[in-house]
Amino acid sequence: xxxxxxxxxxxxxxxxxxxxxxxxxxxxxxxxxxxxxxxxxxxxxxxxxxxxxxxxxxxxxxxxxxxxxxxxxxxxxxxxxxxxxxxxxxxxxxxxxxxxxxxxxxxxxxxxxxxxxxxxxxxxxxxxxxxxxxxxxxxxxxxxxxxxxxxxxxxxxxxxxxxxxxxxxxxxxxxxxxxxxxxxxxxxxxxxxxxxxxxxxxxxxxxxxxxxxxxxxxxxxxxxxxxxxxxxxxxxxxxxxxxxxxxxxxxxxxxxxxxxxxxxxxxxxxxxxxxxxxxxxxxxxxxxxxxxxxxxxxxxxxxxxxxxxxxxxxxxxxxxxxxxxxxxxxxxxxxxxxxxxxxxxxxxxxxxxxxxxxxxxxxxxxxxxxxxxxxxxxxxxxxxxxxxxxxxxxxxxxxxxxxxxxxxxxxxxxxxxxxxxxxxxxxxxxxxxxxxxxxxxxxxxxxxxxxxxxxxxxxxxxxxxxxxxxxxxxxxxxxxxxxxxxxxxxxxxxxxxxxxxxxxxxxxxxxxxxxxxxxxxxxxxxxxxxxxxxxxxxxxxxxxxxxxxxxxxxxxxxxxxxxxxxxxxxxxxxxxxxxxxxxxxxxxxxxxxxxxxxxxxxxxxxxxxxxxxxxxxxxxxxxxxxxxxxxxxxxxxxxxxxxxxxxxxxxxxxxxxxxxxxxxxxxxxxxxxxxxxxxxxxxxxxx
Numbered sequence: 001x002x003x004x005x006x007x008x009x010x011x012x013x014x015x016x017x018x019x020x021x022x023x024x025x026x027x028x029x030x031x032x033x034x035x036x037x038x039x040x041x042x043x044x045x046x047x048x049x050x051x052x053x054x055x056x057x058x059x060x061x062x063x064x065x066x067x068x069x070x071x072x073x074x075x076x077x078x079x080x081x082x083x084x085x086x087x088x089x090x091x092x093x094x095x096x097x098x099x100x101x102x103x104x105x106x107x108x109x110x111x112x113x114x115x116x117x118x119x120x121x122x123x124x125x126x127x128x129x130x131x132x133x134x135x136x137x138x139x140x141x142x143x144x145x146x147x148x149x150x151x152x153x154x155x156x157x158x159x160x161x162x163x164x165x166x167x168x169x170x171x172x173x174x175x176x177x178x179x180x181x182x183x184x185x186x187x188x189x190x191x192x193x194x195x196x197x198x199x200x201x202x203x204x205x206x207x208x209x210x211x212x213x214x215x216x217x218x219x220x221x222x223x224x225x226x227x228x229x230x231x232x233x234x235x236x237x238x239x240x241x242x243x244x245x246x247x248x249x250x251x252x253x254x255x256x257x258x259x260x261x262x263x264x265x266x267x268x269x270x271x272x273x274x275x276x277x278x279x280x281x282x283x284x285x286x287x288x289x290x291x292x293x294x295x296x297x298x299x300x301x302x303x304x305x306x307x308x309x310x311x312x313x314x315x316x317x318x319x320x321x322x323x324x325x326x327x328x329x330x331x332x333x334x335x336x337x338x339x340x341x342x343x344x345x346x347x348x349x350x351x352x353x354x355x356x357x358x359x360x361x362x363x364x365x366x367x368x369x370x371x372x373x374x375x376x377x378x379x380x381x382x383x384x385x386x387x388x389x390x391x392x393x394x395x396x397x398x399x400x401x402x403x404x405x406x407x408x409x410x411x412x413x414x415x416x417x418x419x420x421x422x423x424x425x426x427x428x429x430x431x432x433x434x435x436x437x438x439x440x441x442x443x444x445x446x447x448x449x450x451x452x453x454x455x456x457x458x459x460x461x462x463x464x465x466x467x468x469x470x471x472x473x474x475x476x477x478x479x480x481x482x483x484x485x486x487x488x489x490x491x492x493x494x495x496x497x498x499x500x501x502x503x504x505x506x507x508x509x510x511x512x513x514x515x516x517x518x519x520x521x522x523x524x525x526x527x528x529x530x531x532x533x534x535x536x537x538x539x540x541x542x543x544x545x546x547x548x549x550x551x552x553x554x555x556x557x558x559x560x561x562x563x564x565x566x567x568x569x570x571x572x573x574x575x576x577x578x579x580x581x582x583x584x585x586x587x588x589x590x591x592x593x594x595x596x597x598x599x600x601x602x603x604x605x606x607x608x609x610x611x612x613x614x615x616x617x618x619x620x621x622x623x624x625x626x627x628x629x630x631x632x633x634x635x636x637x638x639x640x641x642x643x644x645x646x647x648x649x650x651x652x653x654x655x656x657x658x659x660x661x662x663x664x665x666x667x668x669x670x671x672x673x674x675x676x677x678x679x680x681x682x683x684x685x686x687x
Contacts, residue, residue: 148276343638363473
């Protein structure tokens with residue numbers, strides 16, 4: 001699946017955009033705390049701009065490094081994790097007969113990735129060997145076999161195919177055909193007519209042309225092929241669903257008999273493709289976007305074979321791991337996707353990119369060592385206790401809702417009590433014994449790693465769902481909720497300062513770690529998550545009136561965030577970001593309720609200011625500042641522009657200010673007067 005699909009699946013909701021929090025800075029990380037008064041701008045009135053009050057000092061202290069498009073406290077934590085993983089990998093990379101099988105795989109993958117001189121010496125030969133697969137096609141009837149060969153290398157041809165939970169039978173895995181992930185990340189990039197969008201499309205076409213030239217095409221042929229790719233991708237974008245449309249689970253679930261699907265889309269022999277990728281026997285499958293395949297059938301029928309081959313060659317080039325490519329191709333790939341698209345002036349140092357590459361393909365092999373060094377049973381127990389407090393707060397909150405009927409409350413509690421808590425790392429580590437990693441074969445390692453994962457995914461089809469599976473590696477600085485599993489997942493990587501800090505008071509940890517936990521828990525009840533029941537099935541458990549009430553309250557959140565200007569004249573998309581905004585709002589409220597209960601039990605005087613370590617703030621004020629400081633981040637304008645178009649998460653400023661304005665508890669904590677910017681007379685409330 002595209003980035004989200006391969007790491008989280010389409011239906012999962014992470015607190016950060018997937019892969020958005022990888023370390024980028026080259027500076028050595030400094031110790032962090034969940035609450036740090038030196039990061040504040042106390043000259044700003046918290047009732048006027050709370051994000052600036054909580055993070056203004058940080059913004060000045062931590063400008064964006066040149067090798068990155070944004071920089072936040074999550075990035076700083078990722079910096080620390082990257083250094084730890086680097087140390088683990090450098091030790092594993094030392095050839096020794098005493099290495100375990102996993103040490104051999106992770107160490108040799110890393111060492112090969114780091115040997116850029118050897119990759120440059122091999123030149124284009126490994127890539128040209130893969131590209132030659134396309135030249136074996138002599139007629140369109142051969143496309144399914146070639147598409148299957150490419151799929152086994154992780155290259156989607158004209159569509160994507162994988163396994164997923166059956167949305168209406170969450171106990172079973174089902175095969176799934178989906179639209180193609182294109183070179184530009186969202187369909188709107190192919191159709192918008194504003195000046196910057198038109199310019200970006202031309203820059204994308206220029207990039208394709210340069211890449212074709214670098215693999216040996218004559219200049220005139222490369223220009224022609226680049227135009228062909230953009231034309232076909234534009235046609236595919238037109239029949240695809242947008243990111244916003246894909247947020248509706250019903251819009252991407254169409255369980256269809258294979259026989260009916262192949263009969264309706266006869267230009268491409270899908271049954272032959274399934275045989276080629278070694279799919280278990282399939283009777284039914286999910287066709288996420290039927291209209292896409294109807295349109296694709298027409299395109300495959302009318303387009304020339306030469307044009308389709310051009311698209312396949314481009315898909316191979318753009319899906320090949322850039323760390324396994326010669327320097328010129330690697331640099332050109334970064335020039336477009338790094339600098340032009342996200343505004344990043346310099347590329348990451350290679351060791352970070354290689355560490356990230358190992359984590360992406362051997363995450364649990366690497367994570368097992370990481371956990372042994374960085375995550376204790378005590379860490380897990382503390383996080384679990386905090387999670388239980390948040391869940392208990394939601395239980396009480398459901399009772400207190402005035403807009404929800406008793407019948408729906410019963411179902412809501414059934415779902416809440418069915419949530420599985422996954423903390424730190426999986427109970428059973430993934431078996432990589434069948435994956436061969438060869439020292440010195442960079443592109444081969446990348447292909448074999450992707451093929452291993454493709455085979456693992458496809459082998460699931462028709463089998464019971466493994467509810468113990470994780471979709472993030474243990475070192476990841478992120479967290480997610482999966483509505484089809486009905487579980488919340490907190491990798492070890494995020495369960496440390498600044499998100500969880502055992503050295504600081506409860507007010508701080510409930511504001512920061514508690515906000516993260518509450519966020520993921522609330523995803524089970526956001527506009528997407530609420531459509532799944534306690535067992536993860538896509539089924540309505542709401543009365544019509546309660547569903548109407550939810551929609552009306554959600555509309556308030558949409559309108560609020562639509563009003564925020566992210567960059568230039570671009571506003572936040574309230575519908576695209578609705579689920580994350582509901583999760584932020586509900587999650588912080590739940591964390592605050594849980595903290596109040598914990599403070600009462602501990603006899604904490606909520607009116608008493610803390611020490612200088614806590615800025616002399618009261619516990620309630622510490623709670624909110626800790627939450628705000630978890631989101632301190634600087635962004636380049638190109639990054640913000642791309643995020644507004646593609647990211648279901650709002651920019652950090654609005655994840656703070658857009659949330660606390662809806663909490664009367666915040667107004668009370670800082671004695672804000674109604675009518676001040678952070679204390680409006682009208683608020684949005686859902687949970």
